[in-house]
Amino acid sequence: MEALNIPQVEWSALLPVLTVVGAALLVLILELFLPRGQHTPLMLVGLLGLGLAGYFQLALWGASLVTWAETALSDNIAVLLNLAILVSSGLVLLFADDYLRARNMRYGEFYPLLLFATAGAMLMISSTNLMVVFLGLEVLSLSLYVLTGLARAEVRSEEAALKYFLLGAFASAFFLYGIALLYGAQGSVDMRVISASWVASMPGKMTNALLVASLALMLVGLGFKAALAPFHMWTPDVYQGAPTVATAYMAAVSKVAAFGVLLRLLSAAMPMLDLWSPIMWAIALLSMLVGNLVALIQRDAKRMLAYSSVGHAGYLAVGLVSMNMTSLTGVLFYLVAYALMTVGAFGVLSLMARAGDATTVDALRGLARRQPFAAFAMAILMLSLAGIPPTAGFWGKWYLFLGALEGGQTLLAIVLALTSVVGAAYYLRLTFSLYADALEAPAARWSVPAPMVVCLLICLIGLIGLGIAPRPLAESSRQAVERMANGEWQVVSGE
Amino acid sequence: MTAVPASAYLTLAAFLFAIGAAGVLIKRNPIVIFMCIELMLNAVNLTFLTFALHQPNLQAQVAGHVFVLFVIGVAAAEVAVGLGIIVVIFRLRETIDVDSVSLLRE
Amino acid sequence: MPAEYVPILILFGLAAVITAVMVGGSWLLGPRRPTPAKTAPYECGITPVGSARERFPVHFYLTAMLFIIFDVEIAFLYPFFVMVRDLPTEARGFVIGVATAFATLLIITFLYELKKGALEWEDPVEHRRLKAELKNQ
Numbered sequence: 089m090e091a092l093n094i095p096q097v098e099w100s101a102l103l104p105v106l107t108v109v110g111a112a113l114l115v116l117i118l119e120l121f122l123p124r125g126q127h128t129p130l131m132l133v134g135l136l137g138l139g140l141a142g143y144f145q146l147a148l149w150g151a152s153l154v155t156w157a158e159t160a161l162s163d164n165i166a167v168l169l170n171l172a173i174l175v176s177s178g179l180v181l182l183f184a185d186d187y188l189r190a191r192n193m194r195y196g197e198f199y200p201l202l203l204f205a206t207a208g209a210m211l212m213i214s215s216t217n218l219m220v221v222f223l224g225l226e227v228l229s230l231s232l233y234v235l236t237g238l239a240r241a242e243v244r245s246e247e248a249a250l251k252y253f254l255l256g257a258f259a260s261a262f263f264l265y266g267i268a269l270l271y272g273a274q275g276s277v278d279m280r281v282i283s284a285s286w287v288a289s290m291p292g293k294m295t296n297a298l299l300v301a302s303l304a305l306m307l308v309g310l311g312f313k314a315a316l317a318p319f320h321m322w323t324p325d326v327y328q329g330a331p332t333v334a335t336a337y338m339a340a341v342s343k344v345a346a347f348g349v350l351l352r353l354l355s356a357a358m359p360m361l362d363l364w365s366p367i368m369w370a371i372a373l374l375s376m377l378v379g380n381l382v383a384l385i386q387r388d389a390k391r392m393l394a395y396s397s398v399g400h401a402g403y404l405a406v407g408l409v410s411m412n413m414t415s416l417t418g419v420l421f422y423l424v425a426y427a428l429m430t431v432g433a434f435g436v437l438s439l440m441a442r443a444g445d446a447t448t449v450d451a452l453r454g455l456a457r458r459q460p461f462a463a464f465a466m467a468i469l470m471l472s473l474a475g476i477p478p479t480a481g482f483w484g485k486w487y488l489f490l491g492a493l494e495g496g497q498t499l500l501a502i503v504l505a506l507t508s509v510v511g512a513a514y515y516l517r518l519t520f521s522l523y524a525d526a527l528e529a530p531a532a533r534w535s536v537p538a539p540m541v542v543c544l545l546i547c548l549i550g551l552i553g554l555g556i557a558p559r560p561l562a563e564s565s566r567q568a569v570e571r572m573a574n575g576e577w578q579v580v581s582g583e
Numbered sequence: 584m585t586a587v588p589a590s591a592y593l594t595l596a597a598f599l600f601a602i603g604a605a606g607v608l609i610k611r612n613p614i615v616i617f618m619c620i621e622l623m624l625n626a627v628n629l630t631f632l633t634f635a636l637h638q639p640n641l642q643a644q645v646a647g648h649v650f651v652l653f654v655i656g657v658a659a660a661e662v663a664v665g666l667g668i669i670v671v672i673f674r675l676r677e678t679i680d681v682d683s684v685s686l687l688r689e
Numbered sequence: 690m691p692a693e694y695v696p697i698l699i700l701f702g703l704a705a706v707i708t709a710v711m712v713g714g715s716w717l718l719g720p721r722r723p724t725p726a727k728t729a730p731y732e733c734g735i736t737p738v739g740s741a742r743e744r745f746p747v748h749f750y751l752t753a754m755l756f757i758i759f760d761v762e763i764a765f766l767y768p769f770f771v772m773v774r775d776l777p778t779e780a781r782g783f784v785i786g787v788a789t790a791f792a793t794l795l796i797i798t799f800l801y802e803l804k805k806g807a808l809e810w811e812d813p814v815e816h817r818r819l820k821a822e823l824k825n826q
Contacts, residue, residue, distance in 0.1 A: 113797060120804045219650055226657045230664050237668050246672045253665050254616055258607050261623040264654065265600055268627045271650070272593075272634035275643040652765060659761035663754040670747055 098155040098580040101162040104145040104170060105210045111137020112203035119196035127185050130199040137203065138178045141210075145170050152571060155580040158278060159217040164568030166214045168420055169348045172427045173213075176340040177206040179431045179547070183438065183540045184333040190442040193239055193331060202337060205231035209345035216279040216356070218267045218306075221349055225263070225313065228345060229256050235334040236326060248329025255312065255322045263309025269302035279356040280575070286359045303357055303364055307371075310353070314346035316405060317375035320398045324386075327394035332441045335390065336434030339397055340427040347404050347423055351416065354408050355572065361411065368409045373503060375402025380507040384514050389437055389447045392514060393430070396473065399511060400426060406500045407488045413569055415491020420565035422484030425554060429472045429481060432547035435540060436466045443534035449518055454526025462536050463522045465544040472551045474515035475508050480554035487562065592633040599626035617665050624658045748810060755807060762795055 114137070115130050122129060145167055154161045181202060188194060208227030215221055233256065237249030271277050273295045274285040282299070289295035312319040327335050357364060379399025386392040400422075407419035437447050439462055456463035472479035485508060492501035536544075554561055599622055606619030628651045635647025769788045776784055802808060 113794075116801060117797065120801065219653060223653060223657070226660070230660055233664050233668065237671065240671055241675075243672075243675050246668060246675060249668045250613060250672060253668055254607070254613060254620075257617070257620045257661050257665065258604075258623075261600075261603070261620055261627065264624065264627045265630070267650075268630040268634065271631060271647060275634075275638050276646070277650070649768070652768075656761050656765065659757050663758050666750060666754050670750055674747070 096155075096580060098153050100144070100148060101151070101153040101155050101214070101580075102160050104141040104148070104174075105160075105207055105214060107137055107141040107144060108174075108203055108207040108210060111141075112200045112207060115203060116200040119200065122196070124196075125189075125194045127188075127194070127196055127199065130196060131181055131185055134181050134199050134203055135178055138174050138181070138206070142171060142174045142178075145174065152577050153580060154216075154577045158579065159220050160215055161577070162214060164564065164571055165348070165351070165420065168565060168568055169213045169344055169423060170210045172344050172424045173206060173209050173341050175546075176344070176427045176431045177202060177337065179435070179543045180333055180337045180340075183435055183537075183543045186537045186539065187331070187333050187438045187442045191239065191331065192241075195238060195240075198235070198238060198333075201231045201235055205235070205337070205341065209341050212345045213348040213352075216352060218270065218277040218279060222260070222264060222267060224345070225260060225349075228342060229260065229313075232256075232334070232338050232342065235337065236330040238334060239331050244329045245331060248326045251329075252322055252326040259309045259312030259319065261309075262305050262312075266302040266305030266307075266309060269298045269305065273298035273302060279353055280577075282356045283359045286357070299360070300363060303353075303360065304367070306353065307350075307364070307367065310346050310350050311371060313342055314350060314401050314404075315343070315398050316371050316401050317378050317398060318371065320375070320378070320401075323398055324391045324394040327397070328388060328390045332390070332434055332438035332447070336431050336438065339393070339430045339434060343397065343401065343404075343430075344423050344427055347401075347408075347419065350408060351419055352572075355411065355416070358411070365409055365411070368405055369497070369500065372402050372405035372409055372500060375399065375405055376503055376507040377402075380510040380514075384510060386514075387448050387450070389449050389452060389518065390434075392449065392518070393433060393437075396511060396514070397430070399507060400473075402507070403485060403488055403504055406492050406497065406504055409500060410488075410491045410495030410497050412491055412495045413566060413573075414487055414494050416569040417562060417566040418484060418487030418489075418491050420568060421480075421487055421558070421562055424561060424565075425472070425480035425484045425551065428547050428550045429469050432465065432544055432551075433469045433473065435543055435547075436462055436469070439534065439536060439540060449521060452518060453521045453524050456523045457526065459534075459536060461541065461544070465548055467519045467522055468548050468551065470515040470519045472555070474512040476512070478552065478555045480551045480558070482555060483558040483562070589633050589637055592629060596626045596629040596633065599623070599629070613665075613669055617662075621658060621662075624654055628654055751807065752810075755802060759795070759799070765791065 111134055115133050118133060119130055148162045149164060149167050152161075152163045181199070184198060184202075188198060205228050208224045208229075208231065211224030212221050212228065213224075215224070233249055233253045236252050237246050239245035267277055270282070273289070274281050285295065286299055289299060308319065312322075315323045327339065330338065354364065354368070375398050379395050379397070379402055383392050383395035383399065386395060404419055404422055404426075407415040407422070409415075439459075440447050440451065452466075455466070468479065472481035475481045475485040485504070489501055489504055492498075492504060603619045603621075603623035603626060606622065607616050610616050610619060631647045631651050631654070635644050638644045638647065766788065769784065773781065773784060773788075
C-alpha cells in the first residue's frame with residue numbers, strides 16, 4: 089500500500105469559510121432555544137460571524153496560498169470577491185428581519201440558510217479544485233432553493249422554488265459531467281492543470297476532445313448560475329416569485345460566485361482561447377441584447393431588475409471574452425459594485441413588498457412624496473445600475489468597455505455601449521417615476537426602518553465613494569488579476 | 584478474461600446522460616423530471632468510475648472513487664430539498680403538474 | 690471476447706424456452722371454467738376494499754427524505770472504517786480528527802431535526818406550537 093500523505097494545513101487560508109460555517113451552525117442551534125419569532129440574537133450572531141470572517145479574509149490580502157492538499161486557496165481575487173459576498177450577506181441579514189416579520193414569514197431557518205449559502209459561495213471562489221467548487225455550488229444552490237420557497241403559504245414562492253430547483257439541478261448535472269470528463273482527460277480536477285494538459289494534448293486525440301467537451305459542459309452549468317443568456321429562462325420567474333430579501337441575496341451573491349469561478353476557469357483555459365472565445369462572444373452578445381431589450385417592456389420592477397441582471401451578466405461576459413488585464417480588472421470591479429447596487433435596489437423593493445404594495449413600476453410612482461429617503465436611495469442605485477458617471481456602475485462599465493477595445497472586441501464594445509443606453513432608458517424611466525405624481529392613493533403608510541436606513545447608507549456611500557475615487561479598488565483588482573496571471577502559488581502541503 | 588473496454592462504459596454513460604437530459608426537457612411531472620436528473624448524475628458517476636479504473640497512480644484512482652461518494656451525497660441532499668418543495672406545492676394546490684405551475688407566466 | 694458470453698446466452702435461451710413451454714402448455718391444455726370466486730385476485734382472506742393506489746400520508750415522504758440524507762452521509766464514513774486500522778500512527782490522529790469533525794456535524798443536524806419534531810409521527814412539535822398560537826389569538 090502506498091503511504092498516505094497527511095496534508096499539512098495552513099489554517100489561515102481556510103479560516104474565513106470556517107468562521108461562516110461555524111456561525112451558521114451556532115445560529116442553527118441557537119434558533120432551537122429561542123422563543124418563536126425572536127430573531128434579533130440570530131441576526132447579531134450572524135453579523136458577528138460575517139464580520140469576523142471579513143476580518144480574517146482581509147488579513148489574507150497579499151497572500152497566494154494553496155493548502156489542504158491543494159483543494160483550498162487564498163489569493164487577492166478570493167479576498168476581493170469574498171469580501172463582496174460577505175458585505176452583501178451582511179446587508180441582507182441586517183434588513184431581512186423587518187421584511188420577514190411584516191410578511192408573516194417568521195421562520196428562523198432563514199438565518200442559518202443564508203449563512204450556509206454564504207459559506208458555499210465563498211468556497212466556490214476559494215478553490216481551483218473543481219470538485220470543491222462543485223460542492224460549494226451545491227451548498228449555495230440548495231440553500232437558495234429553500235430560501236426561494238421560504239414563503240410557505242404562497243403558491244408563487246413555491247412555484248419559483250420548484251422551477252429554480254429543477255433547472256438548477258439540471259444545470260449542475262451538466263457542470264458535473266464536465267468535471268468528470270476533465271478528470272478523465274488529466275487525472276485531476278484542478279483548474280491549474282488545464283493549460284498544461286491542453287498544451288500536451290494532441291489534436292484528434294481523446295484527451296483533446298475530452299478537454300473541449302468538458303469546458304463546454306462546465307460553461308453550460310456556470311452560465312445557468314450566472315444567468316447568462318441562453319440559460320437565463322429561470323431568472324425573471326425566480327426573482328419575482330422569491331421573497332424579496334431572498335432575491336436581493338441571490339441576485340448579488342450567486343452572480344459574484346459564478347463569475348468568480350468563470351474568471352478562474354477561463355483564465356486557466358487561456359491556451360484554449362480560440363475555442364471558447366467565439367462561444368462566450370455569442371453568449372455575451374445575446375445576454376446584453378436579450379436582457380436589456382426585454383427589461384424595457386417589463387411592468388414589474390422585480391422582473392425588470394431580473395432581466396437587467398441578465399444584461400449585466402452580458403457586460404461581465406464581455407470582460408471575460410476580452411481576457412486582458414483591463415477587462416479582468418473591470419470584471420472584478422463591476423462584480424463588487426454590482427453586489428452593492430443589487431442588494432440596495434432589491435432592499436428598497438422589499439420595503440414596498442413588505443407594506444403590501446405591489447412592486448410594479450407604477451406602484452413606485454410618487455415614492456418621493458411619501459418616502460423621500462427611500463426614493464433618493466433608489467434613484468442613486470438606478471443611476472449606478474444605468475452607469476451614469478459619478479457612481480461606481482459607470483467605472484465598472486468603463487473598464488469593461490476599455491478592456492473590450494484593448495482586446496480587439498470592437499463589436500462587443502459597441503453593443504455594450506448601445507445596450508447601456510437602452511438600459512439607461514428603463515432605469516431612468518423608473519427614476520423619473522419616483523419623482524412624478526402618484527397615479528392613485530398609496531395602499532399603505534409605511535416608514536423606513538432603522539436597519540434599512542443603515543444598509544442603504546452603506547450602499548450609497550460605497551457606490552458614490554467608488555464613483556468618485558475608483559482608483560484604490562481598481563488598483564487592487566488589477567493587482568489581483570496580475571498575481572493570478574503570474575501563477576505564483578505558495579503551496580502548503582506535506583509531501 | 585478480457586475486460587470490457589472503457590469506451591463501452593463511457594458510451595453507455597453518455598447515452599444515459601443524454602436520455603436523462605431529454606427526459607428533463609420532455610417530461611411534465613416534476614418527480615419524473617427529477618428522476619431524469621438523478622439518471623444524469625448516475626451517468627456522471629459511471630464516467631468517474633470508468634476513468635478512475637484507468638488512472639496511473641493510486642491517489643488519482645481513489646480521488647475518482649471519492650468524487651462518486653460526493654456526488655451521491657449531493658444527490659441525496661437534492662432529493663430531500665426537491666421533494667420538500669414538491670410536498671409543499673402539493674399541500675397548497677393538490678397538483679404538481681408543471682404545466683399547471685404557471686402562475687408566474689404573465 | 691464474445692465467446693465467453695455464449696454460455697450466458699444459452700442460459701437465457703433455455704430459460705425463455707422452459708418458461709414458454711410451461712406457461713403455454715398449461716394455457717393450451719388446461720380446462721377453463723371461470724367462476725367469480727376463481728377470478729378474484731385472492732382465493733381466500735379478506736375481500737379487497739377500494740383501490741390499492743391510495744395516497745400515502747405525507748409523513749412517509751418526510752421521514753423517507755430525512756432518512757435518505759443520513760443514510761447516504763453515513764456512507765462517507767465507510768472509507769474511514771476501512772482504512773483506519775492500517776494507518777500509520779502519525780496519520781491516525783489526523784484521520785480520526787477529520788472523521789470526528791464530520792460525525793459532529795451529523796450529530797448536530799440529527800439533534801436539530803429531533804428538536805424540531807421532524808421525527809415525531811403523530812403531532813409534531815411545530816403543530817402543537819401552531820395550535821397553541823391559534824388558541825391564544
